[in-house]
Amino acid sequence: VQLLTDSHFNRHVFPPPPARYGGRHTVTLIPGDGIGPELANHVRELFWFCCVPVDFELVNVDSSLTAEDDINNAIMSIRRNGVALKGNLETNHNLPPSYKSRNNLLRTSLDLYANVMHCQSLPGVKTRHRNIDIMIIRENTEGEYSSLEHESVPGVVECLKIITRVNSLRIADFAFQTARQNGRRRITAVHKANIMKLGDGLFLECCKEVASGYPDIAFDTLIVDNATMQLVSRPQQFDMMLMPNLYGNVVSNVCAGLVGGPGLVPGANHGEHYALFEAGTRNTGRSIANRNSANPTAMLLASCLLLDHLKLPAYAHMIRRATLSTVTETRMHTADLGGQASTSDVIKSIRNAIQSTGPLTQSI
């Protein structure tokens, strides 16, 4: 699959943290809930198998506790190591507002302002639409996810959506730079400025301002409801899409669904100082946990993005190629892709694929 280039995130803007202790990197690993722990184990074992110079610092976060010690430990660890790989942490939305979403806390504390998801149609994966190749850049820290709510009068709740010029300019700049680096020709900003004239209006204004500094990249805008309608009828028309937090949530899930589901697409969260990699659609997969049936592709591809970020392209290429060939050529599919393979079947197939490329691995 030539489409997914290895220089995917060959970023010159944010250098990776320097390798310490004899050329080995330390990466924070947060297993999370649901299918998180088993997939985190698979990543660890595969990295060991491939002799990847990465040591994982395992930080468990118990999302059932209301105290925030666990998540603060995780944040401290990421500040120390600079990079992290995580599974999704479940949020019990029946708890009072004082219990904040752990995933959101990570993103806002570490100021991981850019969420990047690359949705690509894969040969061998049965979907209704073909030839999709969309890169989604989503503002990750403000907007509707500001968690500022109050009940001014009993029975009347106000939730604040915050849009700032600084963050809008920042994400727009990130988008245009990423577009340039990845050969993207057109960016579509998704908004609802006809209704939220000031909020989304400001976002659009900032995008247009940044766009004027990149004349080589075309820029247009689309209202969010029209965008989703276009995505389900003709997704091939989109190249890169840029949007605030909530619309990003909707659009990235729609696109992931269009290319084959939550088991296939990895996601990256970038900040000025830190990077966090995870499965793109952030699902916990509680109902299929510990059944050896989860699709490890998204998590493994996320670990490849991690390796790209650490400037270890050879390892990234090796694992990515093996993972993708298992999906597209060998077609070893788990249940979510309509197949019958177990997670370990898929992992075994990936190991075989890696083993056959050269003597870099441990013995099977």
Next chain:
Amino acid sequence: VAMAGNAWRSMIHTVTMIPGDGIGPEISSAVMKIFEAAKAPIQWEERNVTAIKGPGGKWMIPPDAKESMDQSKIGLKGPLKTPIAAGHPSMNLLLRKTFDLYANVRPCVSIEGYKTPYTDVNLVTIRENTEGEYSGIEHVIVDGVVQSIKLITEDASRRIAEYAFEYARNNQRSSVTAVHKANIMRMSDGLFLRKCREVAETYKDIKFTEMYLDTVCLNMVQDPTQFDVLVMPNLYGDILSDLCAGLIGGLGVTPSGNIGANGVAIFESVHGTAPDIAGLDMANPTALLLSAVMMLRHMGLHEYGKKIETACFDTIRDKKVLTKDLGGNSKCSEFTADICRRVVDMD
């Protein structure tokens, strides 16, 4: 079956017809022709809703339009032009405020004969239409920082939940799913969710589930058959209802209804005015027609609704006289005539 003249006459229902702009008048007359062919007991009262300035200087819809709606309680509306420099607010917003149209209902059913990548779609989106993210309350806190307020109230949430379950019961739907993002917006969506749960308790015959907005989107594009009735606040409703319209073929074939307080209901086509084809007999009246069918069902005139809907779907499935947007090159009048013919043949 022959009926005594008086009894039949007393059964005629008055409906306020708002043709709208652009292709509005032609698709409205198409619908009226088809209703006539079906001998539906509807008497149309045409009205114009272009905003006028009232005595206090406030913009309002013309009093004769309001009077007609207040009397008939049922309206059918074509597309309205969005004014840019007219000075008055959007007419749709004005109608919504005037009649407190709190629920927007869109049944999305795959149309056999109009092929999309999604077949077997059969769901209904019910969207709270008065508050939420569209409250229009925004402030500039300091230069470069804007706050938009999303308002969720107990009353509006309860009202929409009650309507959703009532709709499910009246239309033989088996489940209602509340769509939310309470993991992030704990208080606001949490309140919405709590009200839905409370109402669900009184409708034990209907299955109630909750799902995150992103999970709904993810699953919707992979397998829309798993969804039945969806109820949600304003913004999510806006996005999801258009997403579902996209699944079945777009706004040109999607019906829509707005339910208001005091028994008022306005059914409408949600596409634009298409000024480029206005007056050229090229428009597709399907959206407005299906909305009118929705209206008949709302009024309890199910047999007429079924008759007209079947005729419409048969014409589309037959593919002989399709308008341009459906892939054919027939005129609107030919399409309409075909449906009329089928309706008459059914009797």
